[in-house]
Amino acid sequence: MANNQQQELLQAVQxxxxxxxxxxNLAIPITPENYTVWYEYSSGVNLDLNRAIDDFLNNGVEFTPEVNRELYDTYIPATPNGKIAGVQGETEQIVLDLLNEIKSMHEGAQKFTGTLESSQEELKNNPSISSVSRLIANLIDETDRVKRVNSSMERKLxxxxxxxxxxxxDMETLSVKSLTDQLTGIANRRAYNGAIDRFLANFKENQCEFSLLMIDIDHFKxxxxxxxxxxxxxVLSFVxxxxxNVVKGTDFVARYGGEEFVVxxxxxDYEGAKTVGQILCDNVAQTTLTLDEGDKKVLGNVTISVGVAMVTSEDDAASxxxxxxxxxxxxxxxxxxxxxxxxxLPL
Structure with a gap:
């Protein structure tokens, strides 16, 4: 593997x-957008971004969601998600290359050490000419040196x-976090955007039909x-x-935004989706919520409303x-x- 690849890996780790x-330390949520901003800050390649953040830090500015969004919108190019994926993909390739080299170098070091040890033993046992003794001593010293170098190399590797x-x-954890709604633990809107694109592509390429449920918590306000x-x-976490718990297998559920969910x-098919929607309604409504405070105050039953749509050949993600x-x-x-x-619905 080339030296510049090793350097890239070390820089990525750093x-x-x-x-x-x-x-x-700054209590900034690890979202894809925020991570992109602060990775660039750490790398030092975006001088305008670094100056802006340094000014904020020096003046004690709090990194609120609005400040984070301003930094992202102002200083990050318009292809953030692709950039994150590209950085991760390149890093993973460097990782694979390095692991392969570690294996090869480790095996080579072990083999060379074994050869040196055999030669050393043979020379020690056959010192037939005095003039060769010095050579033997030098070779033994060199052997010891190489063994120490190999040992150091193996420790570094x-x-x-x-x-x-x-x-x-860390990259895998970041990737999962970027696709997970932190409050409810289910997929977030970004994950849904990727899922609906995959479902639509599969439908258009392989005629794999699917249905969509839009779900809203009743009287959430x-x-x-x-x-x-x-x-x-x-209440959001409960729903x-x-x-x-109801959706299974390859079914996909996400928090769409606010108190709205999507499945x-x-x-x-259409009738099957309506049946699933009714099961969801029944499962949510059958539980009475209480507050775990002293007398366990009863909050009542939460209900949801569900809208059903089935994919058509004219559909895109918005329609x-x-x-x-x-x-x-x-x-x-x-x-x-x-x-x-x-x-x-009426036409």
Whole structure:
């Protein structure tokens, strides 16, 4: 592997080790956008970005979501997700190359050490000519030196391998976090955007039909206004868990935004999707929520409304969601705690 690849790996490890602790110390969420900003800051390649962040740090500016968004929008080029994926892909390739070299160098070092040890033993046992003795002594000294070098090399390679493993784990953790809603633990909007693109591509290439459920928590604002946002968060997590427990296999559930969720059901026709929607409604509504405070205050039953849409040959990511949303709004206007499919709507 070329020296510049080794240098790239070492730099990637160094930048990663600087980036995540800095974000953690400043209480900055590790999102793809925030990570891109602070990775570039750590690398020092974006001078304007570094000057802006240094000014903020020197003046005690708090890195609020608004400040983070401003930094990202102002100083990061317009292809962030691709850049993150590219950095990760390049790093992973460097990691693979390095691991292969570690294996080869380690095996070569062991073989060379074994050869030297055999030669050393043979020379020690056959000192037949005095003039050769000095050569033997020198060879023994050189052998010892090479053995020490090899031992040092192996220690360095082992340490580097550990660094690579840490880097790989950190990148995998970052990738998972970037696709996970931190409150509910299910997939987030970014993960959904990738999923709907895959579902649509599979439909157009392989005719694999799927249905979509748009889901909204009924009277969610009332929970927030009456009991506070912490209870609202509890309700969101409760509904997310119920949805996750019902969907199976290759079904996909995500938090779409606010109190709205989305479910993708592969190989599920319109009527089947309505059935799943009703099961979700029933599972959510059957549990009475309570607060774990002294007398266990009863919050009541949470309900959801569901809109159903099925993919068509004309669909893109926006159109199928729009139809699902129309059906969802009809369900909320109809009675709430119910399922309405797009075919029930007036043309």
């Amino acid at each position: 930048f990663l080790r600087l980036t995540i602790p800095r974000m953690s 082992t340490a580097m391998k550990q660094e690579v493993s840490i880097l790989k784990t 009332r929970f927030n206004d009456t009991y506070g946002h912490s209870v609202g968060d509890m 997310a868990k119920k949805l996750k 993708l059901l592969p190989a599920t 199928i969601v729009a139809r699902g949303d129309r059906a969802l709004y009809a369900a909320k206007e109809k009675a709430r705690n119910c399922v309405v499919g797009e075919r029930e």
